[in-house]
Amino acid sequence: MGKVLVVDDTKNIRMMLTTCLEIEGYDVIQCKNGYEALEVFEKEELELAFIDIKMPEVSGTELLKKIRVQNINTPVIIMTAFATVKNAIDCTKLGAVAYLQKPFTTDKIKAILKESTFKVEKSQYHIKMAEEFLEQGKLEEATNILKKYLSIEPSNGKIYYLIGKAYEREGNVNEALKFFKVSEVFGYECSDKRG
Structure with missing residues (x-):
């Protein structure tokens, strides 16, 4: 642990x-x-x-x-x-x-630990799923998952970056650039942002 x-x-x-x-x-x-x-x-x-x-x-x-x-x-x-x-x-x-x-109580602490660990693991799982959808060209599915988890983790730069990638693959360069810039604000760096 x-x-x-x-x-x-x-x-x-x-x-x-x-x-x-x-x-x-x-x-x-x-x-x-x-x-x-x-x-x-x-x-x-x-x-x-x-x-x-x-x-x-x-x-x-x-x-x-x-x-x-x-x-x-x-x-x-x-x-x-x-x-x-x-x-x-x-x-x-x-x-x-x-x-x-x-x-x-100690029981409440144990329950909260279990619940919070589950939420974090679930979030990571869904972000990974969105990445796989992006690779498969399922842009709408990827964007839907990412926007949902953005409301849960609004300061996660990787989510903004991945939404930017979805817009980029749709050909919406202006929207993609907006999301790439926000991902940088939250400290997410990636070398292929414009490629």
């Missing part, structure tokens, strides 16, 4: 979550604020991150925005005691894979 980041300003929550995750076989890195977490995101290859939404200085939503701008696509589980529809929408748009409502 890989490394998991736990970001919460409450020590008891960090300790409980760390214990549960270590029992599941993960290496856990703890941070008590968003600034510490940003440093960890920049240095470490993380499999998953648990981020508290309500923290002083840098909120969980702000932290999520900052890592997505840096093209860090680590799956994130948002922890909150005060779930609101607006927070849920904002964090989902930024690629949060699940919500963990406080107070939580």
Whole structure:
């Protein structure tokens, strides 16, 4: 199992979550604020991150925005005691894979781990399927899958790139170039973008 980041300003929550995750076989890195977490995101290859939404200085939503701008696509589980529809929408748009409502139990943590791992694997599977459709010339099928997963992972540069390839193969060069440029904004580099 890989490394998991736990970001919460409450020590008891960090300790409980760390214990549960270590029992599941993960290496856990703890941070008590968003600034510490940003440093960890920049240095470490993380499999998953648990981020508290309500923290002083840098909120969980702000932290999520900052890592997505840096093209860090680590799956994130948002922890909150005060779930609101607006927070849920904002964090989902930024690629949060699940919500963990406080107070939580060890059973809830296990269920969330299972659910979030499934979502990430499913997303990777569908992007691979879209690539195969592109190779087979099934452009509409590829584009439909990619646009669906773009709403789930809006900062994944590879998805923009693949949509650009679909437009390019249709002969719509202007649309293709738009998507290639956005893919570069999200840090996706590929040598054959115009060929």
